Amino acid sequence: MLGWHLARREQPLRGGQTRAVATGMLLALVAGAFLLVLSGENPLDVYTTMADAAFGSSRGWSTTLGRAVPLGLAGLAVAVAGSMGLWNIGAEGQIIAGAIFGAWVARLLPDANGFVLITVMLIGSVLGGGLLALIPAITRARLGVNEIITTLMLNEIIIRVVRYLVNGPWKDPNSAGFPQAPPLPAQAALPTLFGRANIGVLIAAGVLAGFGFYASRSKWGYELRLAGSSEKTAEYAGISLRRKILTVLTLSGAIAGLAGGIELTGSSSRLVEGVANGWGFAGIIVAALALMRPSGVAAVAIAFGAVQVGGLAIQVSGVPASIANILQALILFGALIAGVFGQYRPVRTRTTSSVTAAAA
Amino acid sequence: MSITTGAAPGEVGGDGVHLENIWKRFPGVIANAGAELHVRPGSVHAVLGENGAGKTTLMNVLAGVYRPDEGTVRLNGIEQNFNSPADALAAGVAMVHQEFRLIPTFTVAENVALGSSPVLVRKREIEQQVSELADRFGLQTTANREVWNLSMGERQRVEILKALWRDARVLILDEPTAVLTPDEADELGRIVATMAEDGRSIIFISHKLGEVTRFCDTATVLRGGATVASSMAVEHLDAANLAELMVGENTEVSQRRARVHPADLDTPVLTVADMRVLDSHGITSVDGVSLSIGTGEVVGVAGVAGNGQRPLADAIAGLVDSEEGSVVVAATDVSAVGPKDRIAAGLSYVPEDRLGVGLAPKLSVTENSMMRSYASVGRGPLIDRAAADAQCTELVDRYRVKVGGLHHAIAGLSGGNLQRLLVGRELATDPAVIIAAQPTRGLDVQGVRAIQDVLIDQAESGVGILLISEDLDELLALSDRIVVMVEGRIVAEFPGEEATRALVGQAMTGGA
């Protein structure tokens, strides 16, 4: 029986993950060029438009960075949990919870000055996301309930909560009956940094850099990596897994909640059902591409944001949405696949070689 | 040495199972070196041997999992060339593995019939047929129950039913009693007898002499990948000759390592009293063990693998909870505290599973070296990386660990270097007592020597050592005292100078 399977590389690929991912994206661009030619577009024009929209001007940069904020924070949320082997599939819901809490604060303090209001709103968002993640954290740590399932289910629950709020008690009386909360007070909008980017970029950059540093340099981050290596090793090293699971999952939710708060105060200006907009799920892709390393999330988030901005720009320039979407998917897919090959190498399978591992 | 009794040459190639001159090599290991096995239809045949004797490999050859490098597999006189377990199954050979391969949310009947029935079947009909089959062989089960609410014994019966459903004429049971309670084991004995009466060949892999003499007709003993006794009648088997067959009759007395400082037995560094541990299936794995290690004493734990050594070590280290009993490390009672506090009290542990427990393969040499000390490397929440590297360099130099770089993942290191790193790290905390589980397994001669030297040095300087090993020579060479574990209990104890392979081996096989 001959075939192929993937074996983990014992030593990382030369040039590392970065090179693997860049190669994958490049190959995807080549494949995408064929697709574009087939659909009657000039690939060079299309790619230029994409690159130009994402990085060609200060406004392009501001748009790209603006998208990298929720992507990066959601990615960090998933990566923090992922670096100890936990899967937080609920970042989407935690973003919503963060936005709900942020909006709640704005309801309670409509007259506070901008700085105070935004600060308290963001603290509220962090609490909201953290509280929602506390539920899967407790059930996982205490009862061993799989956090993938609980975080995923909580997404469904919190979406119903926000739907109830914007259809019921928080419904804006001045929106012609449309299900949305009233606008936030004007002073609750995050100040603009440059172009279309707001202060959220600085907050996210600070959080990402801080976590990247802390996770790689602190005792806490070391324990995280140990626990991610194997639960048994962590217990052997004297680490309390339960407490670790509890704090890490909650922290993961808190970071996602912050993403929700920044989205609320930064770009959506009022609470709507779709506030999370899929960022939480995109965060899973970001974290996976960053190999669950908090220090790698920022770069991936910016690249991911650029692909999205570029994808929209070519739509605006007349490329059909379907083609633009396939192109975006292709680039991400290429990066993901290449990321896998950065970690694993294909190995020819023979009946005997597949059992070596079993015998070892 | 090779004993061949009961298998007349004329029988070779006749009815039943015949494996001849089976060779199977893996990188660095020869798992089977000309092994043979002959099983008549209608018999229950034991396959015995120490861990690493080649039993599992030989059974995997018969079950189509591996292709032998050399040798022939014959069933009822016809030579077989299995490419997969499916081929073997088609020829009537089924294996019941130690880990059950059942779908928890399916019913018994669904699991039994899965993959071997036409697509469209009437559920009731299948349940009816499975029940009838079960009744015929005395396998008590409820065909429409979902597997997740069955006990281990019941799940095993479902696995056996799966084999019978496919009309397997040869059933291999790989250590079938390991997950069973004593009552369930007796029940299994009856089922096995019924299946044999039906003309099937049952191959029963076991370490336990008692079971073999009760359940089996004939036995094959493997040692070092070769068959040392083929198809001997179990009535000829007693603890003494089984031990001799399994562990060999090495007449050469193991060279005891000379000691300068004798152990001080009056000052125990580890005292374990009445320890009882349950495994994840709720079966007793350590059953009332008490032992004490004096200052500078090396206590060896002998036993066939799976007789409670590993849970004993884990429980002393605090990695698994014990149901009963107390642990005192250097005058500190640590019974109620976790691993961290036991380390602090002076306990070190070199676990059997180096890369799965003792070391983190994806982390770097430095990161692995600071597993015990990271809390004190650097002030506050941050790790002082320079200090950690310095500490690691010292460790690597002292124990001569060959590394590519301190910041490379350790997954690329050889077994000997990994073990030196692990042992060195565990000794760096200046422990009062160290548990060393299989500390030299898989190492080359120099590697073995280096680790043994380190352990003896430590004992000389007053550290108590609990040495768990499957290598009798190692135990005989290093231990001041040897205890023998069988089925979770300490069944025998020998002073180091009086212990011999024969005595210890006999105790290991339950004959003492």
Added chain:
Amino acid sequence: MTRTLRTLTALIATLGLLAAACGGSDDAGGSDTKAAFVMVAPVGDAGWNFMHNEGRLAAEAATGVETAFVEAIPEGGAEFDTAVQQFIDDGYTVIFSTSFGYMDATEKFANENPDVVFEHISGFKMNDTNFGNTFGRMYQPRYIAGMAAGAATETNKIGYVAAFPIPEVIRGINAFTLGAQRVNPDVEVEVAWTATWFDPTVEGNTAQALLDAGADVLTMHQDSTATGQAATDAGATFIGYHSDMSSQVDAYLTAPVWDWGDRYADVINAAANGEYTPESWWGGMADGVVDIEIPTSSPVASEMQAVKDQIIAGEFDVFEGEILTQSGDVMVADGEKMDDGSMLGMSDFVAGVIGSTDG
């Protein structure tokens, strides 16, 4: 992170250089006015976004102005900002945002870009210079559609698959019910909410539930044709919405439809001539933005045509008293007509509707 970033930037810069070397030049000919449309979902083949795209094409043909569109842009997210900014950067001078949830973001853009005309569809906000809103009095053809339904039902039960209990939808249900009652006083209209604009599975299941409850005529306020499929499968009659669905649905009888083309052309022309004045434009059948085809097979076809003529001539108002609510309160007093403000905020069902406006 810097390394990834550098690699990526290098990659993109390389691509950019290659493209520049190949030297594609944009031809910026024709008029200065270009119009862009932002759609909330793929334009598809029948629903809300499809009709906006039809309107865009019609306006392009009528005005000769270049148009473009983006689809599947979520409400309240950053995609909208990115797309609109890109359109502005690319020189588009008229921007139509065709979903309610774009309202706040459109307002923001309008205030930041005084030289660009923004027309928001289905909302209510505007400013004094460059931001207006457009909508249509769909309740008018809904009323006529109700007449066809009331005449077609034999069980006297009509099923209405509806998305969200917002005034626009409630208004349509009420108008439809009043039309049905006009030709059949015993008729009841049972409403079932789907809580989604577009989900064929949910819509189909909801339609089936209404059929199971005894309805033999179905209509809907959704973006897919799933209700029509369910009606066809059950041998019931279907009254559509948005567009002429006769080619997709066998059970199709007629449908109140959108026709944005003229209105779009008017806005674009006004902008091109510098004559754009923001307003809350709420056009009816007289303006052509909404319409219904009279099915000749209907026993009430001539009465439907008469009502249509009256509405266009301004001689008949759908919400003219006396109209009672579900609970028997007076919604519109005898002889009075409901004003636009009340219509835009309508939140109660009229008598004869089965269901609740709580969703």
